[in-house]
Amino acid sequence: MRISTLAAAILLAAVSTTALGQAFTDPGAYNNAIVAEQLIMQKKNLRYISKAAHSENERKIEARRQDVVAQNKASLAKISHMPGYEGNTEFRDRAKAAFQQMLDVYAADYKQVNSLAASRTQSLEAMQRYFDAVEAAEQKLEVAGDSMEAAQKRFAARYKMTMSEDAEARKMSAVIRQVSEVNTYQHKVFLAFFRVEKANAKLTDGLNAQNAADFEAARVLLAAETDKALAELNAVPAFRGKDTQYRDATRDYAKFYLIWSANQFKKMTELIENKDKLTKVDVDTFNGYIKAYNAQNSKLMDAYNRAANNFQAAYIPVFND
Structure with a gap:
């Protein structure tokens, strides 16, 4: 999209x-x-x-x-x-x-x-x-x-x-007005999504480096940014009073990170801090978090991309070559 x-x-x-x-x-x-x-x-x-x-x-x-x-x-x-x-x-x-x-x-x-x-x-x-x-x-x-x-x-x-x-002019005029309307709405939703994405990138960097201090700082930032994103999305109404798919898919994505920032990511910080003395149970727990995260993140990202593409396809016509 x-x-x-x-x-x-x-x-x-x-x-x-x-x-x-x-x-x-x-x-x-x-x-x-x-x-x-x-x-x-x-x-x-x-x-x-x-x-x-x-x-x-x-x-x-x-x-x-x-x-x-x-x-x-x-x-x-x-x-x-x-x-x-x-x-x-x-x-x-x-x-x-x-x-x-x-x-x-x-x-x-x-x-x-x-x-x-x-x-x-x-x-x-x-x-x-x-x-x-x-x-x-x-x-x-x-x-x-x-x-x-x-x-x-x-x-x-x-x-x-x-x-x-005439009919052709009326159709073109309607499309032109609609594009600006779609853009304005789309920008508001996408900025909330992008806010979460940028904060999540810092968390990923901390995880890849296995640096507990960086991971924890990124976790705190991610919690704050997802909270802001959700506030922004809650202020966005349904498009034309009825279409909520794009906004809601973005909100579901942000909610996932808010929940994980307060729970699983916090526990992962503790495990990274003690990475040199982890038990097998600790390692299995950490890997379980990673597996669960990947599965849920992939599902929510797919839903977001599908909703975003559907939104644009529904409101901006295709004029073929």
């Missing part, structure tokens, strides 16, 4: 007109010329969103991003060369500004996101910075789309046009 994607701006609506073949002799043709460029670009964008969400192939994901950038540049050039309609340039200018904002996000902001992605697993803070960058980019795209939509509504009101969004 990939843990984030980028959304895009709101889609404009086309209008019913009988003069589309004429060169902007009516406001409907003018409106639809701008909408046509946005629709072309958004199709490219949705292909990128799908690839970023469902693929681990960074080369293909980057190729999709570059495809969005190229289309954005082409559409921006076309809109920039449009004249004003009857001297009114506001709609065109807002469209130009929105397309430029989207271009900046995909060419610059998302370049930063990719840079942060390379080091995001180093720490909880690094992961938070990565998610913050993704959400900030999404917010810029939403602002650009909102501004463009408002300008279109003013243009339509001025020329007394009736807006009518």
Whole structure:
């Protein structure tokens, strides 16, 4: 499961007109010329969103991003060369500004996101910075789309046009809004999971080194971090008021570590402290803890991965090549 994607701006609506073949002799043709460029670009964008969400192939994901950038540049050039309609340039200018904002996000902001992605697993803070960058980019795209939509509504009101969004545009618009919603929810749950994972890695290091002091310090840290993770997850509602699978699988995983930190891991610290004078019973007990841990951890991790993949598959559609 990939843990984030980028959304895009709101889609404009086309209008019913009988003069589309004429060169902007009516406001409907003018409106639809701008909408046509946005629709072309958004199709490219949705292909990128799908690839970023469902693929681990960074080369293909980057190729999709570059495809969005190229289309954005082409559409921006076309809109920039449009004249004003009857001297009114506001709609065109807002469209130009929105397309430029989207271009900046995909060419610059998302370049930063990719840079942060390379080091995001180093720490909880690094992961938070990565998610913050993704959400900030999404917010810029939403602002650009909102501004463009408002300008279109003013243009339509001025020329007394009736807006009518077609089925394809409506579907794309719904997906775009949904991706941002999914990302925000997913980030909250994943950060709680990642908090536990980073603390558990220190425990594993202490165990592998057979260092009782390091293992005990990691155990105390793990107990504190799982307690924080559970508090974070308890504040996360069911997705859309009904889907709890992803959150609950993460919560089950954190609860396991909280329980073991207070019990089995504490007993393991004592055994590691006395590793040079363990009896056969002690060795069997220690190995029993390891076996039980591996079995339960594997089961809970499988459940988490399954829930995470199901969550993403359910709410981010696949747009095939």
